[in-house]
Amino acid sequence: MKTMFFLPKRYLLAMAISLASAAALAAAPAPRLKLQSWSQAEQLSINALAFLPGPSTTERLASAREGLFLLDAQGRELTRLKGSFEGVDSRAQGANVLVASLDSTRQQALIVSLDPQNRQWDTPLYLPVRDFPVNGLCLYRDGASNLFVFLVGEEGKGEQWLVGNGERLSDSAQRVRGLPLPPDAKTCQVQDSANQLFVNEERVGWWAYPASSEAETVRVPVAMRAPFGDLRQSAGAMAVLPGGLLGLDPEAAQLHVYQQQGEGWSAKANLPLAGLKEPENLAARLTKSGIEVLLRDDDNGHLYQGEISWKPTPVPLPPVLPSVAAIVQSEPVARQGDAADDPAIWVHPTTPGLSRVLGTNKKQGLLAYDLRGKLLQELPVGRLNNVDVRANFKLGTQTVDLAVASNRDRNSLSLFSIDRTSGELREAGEITTPLKEIYGICLFQPAEGELYAFANGKDGRFVQYRLSAPDGVVKGQLVRQFSVDSQPEGCVADEQRQRLFLGEEDVGVWAVDARAEQPATLSRVIEVGQTLHADVEGMALYQAGGRDYLVISSQGNDSYLVLDAQPPYAVRGAFRVGLNAAAGIDGASETDGLEVTSVNLGGPWSQGMLVVQDGRKRMPEQAQNFKFVPWADVAKALRLP
Known part of the structure; x- marks a missing residue:
């Protein structure tokens, strides 16, 4: 797992764009701003303004020492929530609007539903009191x-909280994660469609986070x-639009206009705010002719509205992948950092509900969970990386099922x-x-009484062993070796077609004959590209009723790819394992290993189960774990036959 604060190449790119943009400004038609006083609302001690969500609405939201307000286009009060508030942000919620603010008296953030048609406020949902002063918030x-x-808190403290799903506000807020922010950050805004969080750093500039x-x-x-860059004094309040950002430099009394270009940003205009001494709050929305803005001058409390004669160009966004949710998660592993790695599913031969999920902890050993995610066994045998399972192995006179794991301590x-x-x-x-x-x-089990293990190394080398234990001691006979050009890891064997699928992390997926006596000729299944993102990690096969699917962890974009497990290997779709708000289970990301079974394990697992390793455990933040997903939900999300 990696934690970084900025990427130097991107930083240099953004610097170059900023320094080069001055020449571009002279050649392109310059955006213009017309401001006028918004006097009707100045009898209130307003500290923040926002447009009511919706393309045709004329009402505005405001926070003030006298309450949270719904105002008309002239600034006249329509309704208020009594109290003293600072900051305001909002999102549509069906016919209602969810409003976020800070209660100055209680020193707590809150979310409250407003019915603008009937002008009624609901009961607020308060976040717990934090152990740091909160400077700002955004939805x-x-x-x-x-x-x-x-x-956004003092000394770089930031947090993300789950407060609702769909059109429903949660009964209680759940802390999702902490987020390191700049030490003098005061405000934030989010562009939902781009999944970008923007935060200011007063003496440095504006930053974008996922x-x-x-x-x-x-x-x-x-x-x-x-x-x-082109910022003269300080980075203050922001307003974000698809493809664009407006930012206030309150000390220089300037409004900066930026256009996103790929991963960088270019300055489009620096607009002087004539007559304003300390411009603070900023709100914006797109209109047919440009950008409508709201401003406040902290020097005298006067409010202004106006329009910028320019529209940002929306940037292309990656496709929105369908999301499925885990309904069970395992207990976290007993080691911090990058520890959990690969799961396997052991199916009980007579009582499927007693099946187990095995998981490797590459800082400890092998773990076994029940179908509710409870840890049943831990075997501290060393740094195990990947694990696989097959049934009906002859261990001397006994018939057992066998799990085999790669041990990085002893390369065994x-x-x-x-x-x-x-x-x-x-x-x-x-x-x-x-x-x-x-x-x-x-593992590969082509026929009764046969069992083979494929293992690979980081140098691309594969070894194939025939496993047997006639005298009760498992032995391995090396029967074949072959290589790929770069680092592999995940692999899965298809016994029905005597085929091995293997992943080359930065290249793609290959198929090779799994039989030891056959030549190891590689044939391409899918390349890393727009659909499959490096690293290529865990792989598994879902096989039931003639439906054969290969499931791959596309780690580079935190998704999972499903394709036919037969040529021409048609892609059936990609999905993500997202947050389960009702169950309080976070999503899965940076996944290493995964496993799937088509066996009916009962209840929600009637069509099988997908298990994925979660590389970033949230809500609460803990050591890594494994997420259990009903295959029926995957099939529904991807409309699989």
């Missing part, structure tokens, strides 16, 4: 209709203070017998390999 609705609020709760913590600059295969009645795991031996850095593993 965010993701592609799965989850509603979040970001808190807003998704499952995203990696990175930031890129939007605009910087001189000499690195660690073997475990599984009692077919109780599901209890026991160590069953070890097979040394010639690999220098063992990594992935998968």
